[in-house]
Amino acid sequence: MASKRVRPEDASLDKRRRGIGAEKMERQGGAAAPGRHRTPFSVVTNRSDLNTTSDVSEAVDFTKEEVEALLNEKKKGNTYDSKKKMEQMTDLIKRLKACVRWYKRIEEGYVQEKEKLQSELEASEKKCSDTVTEMKNKIDELKEALSDSRKTISCLEERIVKEESDKLEAINSYGKEKEARTEAEKVRDEKSAELEKVRDEKSVAEKKAISNEDLYKRSQEYNMSLQQYNSRLQFDLETVNEALKRLETEKATIVESLSNLRGHNKALQDQLVSLKVSQDETIKQKEILVNELKCLREELKQLRDDRDRQLEQVNALTREIARHKEYTGKTCTQLDALMIKTNALEETCSSQKDQIHILQQQLFAEREKLKNADLSASDTRTMFEEQKRIIQGLHERLADKEFQVVEGEKLRKKLHNTILELKGNIRVFCRVRPLLPDDSADTVVSFPTSTEALGRGIELVQSGQKYNFTFDKVFNHEASQQDVFVEISQLVQSALDGYKVCIFAYGQTGSGKTYTMMGRPDEPDLKGLIPRSLEQIFQTSQSLKDQGWKYTMQASILEIYNDTIRDLLLTNRSSDHARTENNASSKQYTIKHDANGNTHVSDLTIKDVCSADEISSLLRQAAQSRSVGRTQMNEQSSRSHFVFTLRISGKNENTEQQVHGVLNLIDLAGSERLSKSGATGDRLKETQAINRSLSCLSDVIFALGGKKEDHVPFRNSKLTYLLQPCLGGDSKTLMFVNISPDQSSTGESLCSLRFAARVNACEIGIPRRQTHTSSSRSSESRLSYG
Numbered sequence: 106m107a108s109k110r111v112r113p114e115d116a117s118l119d120k121r122r123r124g125i126g127a128e129k130m131e132r133q134g135g136a137a138a139p140g141r142h143r144t145p146f147s148v149v150t151n152r153s154d155l156n157t158t159s160d161v162s163e164a165v166d167f168t169k170e171e172v173e174a175l176l177n178e179k180k181k182g183n184t185y186d187s188k189k190k191m192e193q194m195t196d197l198i199k200r201l202k203a204c205v206r207w208y209k210r211i212e213e214g215y216v217q218e219k220e221k222l223q224s225e226l227e228a229s230e231k232k233c234s235d236t237v238t239e240m241k242n243k244i245d246e247l248k249e250a251l252s253d254s255r256k257t258i259s260c261l262e263e264r265i266v267k268e269e270s271d272k273l274e275a276i277n278s279y280g281k282e283k284e285a286r287t288e289a290e291k292v293r294d295e296k297s298a299e300l301e302k303v304r305d306e307k308s309v310a311e312k313k314a315i316s317n318e319d320l321y322k323r324s325q326e327y328n329m330s331l332q333q334y335n336s337r338l339q340f341d342l343e344t345v346n347e348a349l350k351r352l353e354t355e356k357a358t359i360v361e362s363l364s365n366l367r368g369h370n371k372a373l374q375d376q377l378v379s380l381k382v383s384q385d386e387t388i389k390q391k392e393i394l395v396n397e398l399k400c401l402r403e404e405l406k407q408l409r410d411d412r413d414r415q416l417e418q419v420n421a422l423t424r425e426i427a428r429h430k431e432y433t434g435k436t437c438t439q440l441d442a443l444m445i446k447t448n449a450l451e452e453t454c455s456s457q458k459d460q461i462h463i464l465q466q467q468l469f470a471e472r473e474k475l476k477n478a479d480l481s482a483s484d485t486r487t488m489f490e491e492q493k494r495i496i497q498g499l500h501e502r503l504a505d506k507e508f509q510v511v512e513g514e515k516l517r518k519k520l521h522n523t524i525l526e527l528k529g530n531i532r533v534f535c536r537v538r539p540l541l542p543d544d545s546a547d548t549v550v551s552f553p554t555s556t557e558a559l560g561r562g563i564e565l566v567q568s569g570q571k572y573n574f575t576f577d578k579v580f581n582h583e584a585s586q587q588d589v590f591v592e593i594s595q596l597v598q599s600a601l602d603g604y605k606v607c608i609f610a611y612g613q614t615g616s617g618k619t620y621t622m623m624g625r626p627d628e629p630d631l632k633g634l635i636p637r638s639l640e641q642i643f644q645t646s647q648s649l650k651d652q653g654w655k656y657t658m659q660a661s662i663l664e665i666y667n668d669t670i671r672d673l674l675l676t677n678r679s680s681d682h683a684r685t686e687n688n689a690s691s692k693q694y695t696i697k698h699d700a701n702g703n704t705h706v707s708d709l710t711i712k713d714v715c716s717a718d719e720i721s722s723l724l725r726q727a728a729q730s731r732s733v734g735r736t737q738m739n740e741q742s743s744r745s746h747f748v749f750t751l752r753i754s755g756k757n758e759n760t761e762q763q764v765h766g767v768l769n770l771i772d773l774a775g776s777e778r779l780s781k782s783g784a785t786g787d788r789l790k791e792t793q794a795i796n797r798s799l800s801c802l803s804d805v806i807f808a809l810g811g812k813k814e815d816h817v818p819f820r821n822s823k824l825t826y827l828l829q830p831c832l833g834g835d836s837k838t839l840m841f842v843n844i845s846p847d848q849s850s851t852g853e854s855l856c857s858l859r860f861a862a863r864v865n866a867c868e869i870g871i872p873r874r875q876t877h878t879s880s881s882r883s884s885e886s887r888l889s890y891g
């Protein structure tokens with residue numbers, strides 16, 4: 106049985122008939138059976154042959170359907186003829202064997218194909234890995250090449266930069282060389298012109314030399330002829346001389362026969378005369394010729410000199426020409442070199458021109474950018490101008506508002522003064538000191554922040570109960586000495602305007618009265634109101650000098666200790682103090698008030714003062730003399746009322762106006778509960794006296810203010826009596842109530858605040874200014890609190 110090649114039109118049908126394996130093998134291009142060429146379309150033909158007489162040893166291809174048919178054939182065999190059955194079975198077995206062989210063949214083919222594919226795959230993988238390695242190598246190479254390229258780029262960039270600088274240099278040198286070349290050309294032209302001129306001169310000189318030589322020759326010839334002529338003349342002269350001699354000898358012979366020969370003699374004499382004449386003429390001619398010869402010789406000499414000079418000139422010019430020729434040669438070589446250089450430079454230039462062109466394009470682009478930037482800058486400028494205008498407007502508005510604020514402040518002050526006028530002359534400021542290290546950490550004081558109470562209200566808590574107070578001003582623990590002084594500076598100023606001003610500090614011991622009034626005078630930031638006020642008074646009095654004001658000031662400082670006045674400016678104070686201790690022998694200072702409300706204390710030291718420094722030393726003296734002691738509440742407790750009084754008299758020389766002001770600055774002794782102070786003996790007496798005088802003060806104030814009683818008990822204590830004009834009269838009074846914020850002082854603080862609140866509610870009087878002119882005395886009412 107043989108397989109045959111089918112026609113292409115049978116291919117699809119044939120493909121369907123072949124199995125999947127064959128199709129796959131066909132796709133893979135593999136042979137269906139090894140050792141034999143098998144076409145992809147080889148099929149089993151002549152099925153009947155296959156069924157009966159097929160040669161099973163021959164290779165046969167099967168399709169899937171044929172294999173299935175072959176396998177099913179066994180089931181169909183239902184003949185009873187055993188021989189036939191046998192034959193059929195043998196045939197079937199044969200075909201099955203052929204089929205098995207076919208399978209084996211296919212399998213072998215598959216295996217071979219697989220191996221081939223495996224080897225191909227391996228080869229491909231190897232190829233692939235080779236390719237990968239190659240790729241990697243290539244990548245590395247490329248990377249290297251890239252880094253090389255980068256390096257080359259950077260080198261090239263460097264070279265470009267260098268080239269640029271070289272170019273600039275070359276341009277510069279080209280420019281310079283161009284200039285040098287033009288210069289050299291100029292020089293060359295000049296030299297050529299000069300050479301031409303020299304050549305002309307040379308030819309002229311040569312011509313002149315030739316003519317001079319001719320002249321010289323001619324002169325020599327002439328000279329020769331003259332010499333010949335001269336020698337001829339000399340020869341003639343000699344012959345004439347000989348003839349003369351001969352004639353003279355003849356004359357002698359003739360003279361001897363003179364008488365005989367007189368006629369002959371005369372003729373001979375005539376002849377002699379004529380010969381003499383001709384001899385003279387000849388001599389003259391000879392002289393002329395000699396002179397002429399001399400002139401000619403000189404001329405000749407001059408000509409020779411001229412010729413020599415000309416020759417020298419010619420030589421010099423020849424040398425010059427040679428030099429010029431040399432120089433021109435050199436210049437030419439230089440010129441050639443320059444030309445070569447110029448050509449090279451021109452080449453560089455042309456290449457650089459391209460670069461310049463590129464750069465120019467870049468420049469153009471940059472300029473465009475710049476233009477755009479300019480435009481945006483001008484926009485920004487316009488915006489800026491706009492903003493400036495807006496800011497200007499805002500500034501103007503701000504200035505307007507500030508002006509309004511100032512005006513408002515003025516109005517506020519005016520209203521405030523009006524309120525004060527309605528209210529009376531006493532104002533109360535409250536100051537709370539910070540907690541001290543010895544204080545308990547809890548504070549019982551707080552400050553309301555509501556608009557109406559801000560800076561004016563204080564709250565104190567006692568046993569869970571809150572007490573609110575309002576004063577003209579409340580300074581919290583953070584307020585500095587300067588902050589406090591700012592608020593009273595206008596009041597201090599009033600003393601210079603002719604008011605009686607009284608500022609006193611009231612409060613429990615250790616609450617900060619002395620700190621507020623005196624502070625630490627040697628430390629600029631911690632100075633209290635007294636040093637600051639006095640400094641201001643002196644400064645202002647100085648500045649008022651320009652307006653014609655002249656001030657004189659007198660200071661006195663006293664203390665009231667145990668209801669006794671003590672002069673703190675007394676120089677020999679120890680005796681005074683001793684006397685005070687021993688009441689019986691103490692000096693009695695009496696207080697008197699005159700009709701103008703001025704207070705006088707008899708025997709009190711009054712010092713004229715001209716400067717703040719003088720007052721400072723007085724204050725230092727007084728502070729040393731003041732009675733202080735240690736209490737449980739304060740290490741350095743003031744045990745007396747300290748009263749500083751400054752009487753101010755001012756006179757305006759322009760207006761004749763006079764003012765008399767008084768500034769009382771008082772640091773009261775601290776109030777203290779006897780139970781709390783733990784004082785005994787003298788300290789107890791002190792404390793009792795302090796408390797009594799303070800209670801007298803409150804009595805007076807309440808009598809003046811609240812109760813409107815007819816009798817005001819000023820005389821109940823030295824303190825109230827001393828302060829009578831300030832409290833009851835027409836002065837401006839300010840009371841500081843000092844508060845300790847710690848819990849242990851709550852009771853005292855509450856008492857102080859209550860007292861201050863009552864003082865604040867008092868209407869005591871209207872401040873009056875004490876002014877008068879020399880003709881009339883007057884008091885004007887004016888309020889000028891800050």
Ligand SMILES: Nc1ncnc2c1ncn2[C@@H]1O[C@H](COP(=O)(O)OP(=O)(O)OP(=O)(O)O)[C@@H](O)[C@H]1O
Pocket residue numbers: 537538539541582612613614615616617618619620621739741742743744773774775776843
């Ligand atoms: N505002 C303040 N800031 C800082 N320290 C203060 C302030 N007020 C008071 N002190 C300190 O508190 C202490 C007591 O103050 P100060 O001596 O002024 O009290 P005082 O009321 O005068 O007492 P006394 O009535 O006993 O003389 C001092 O050590 C003082 O330095």
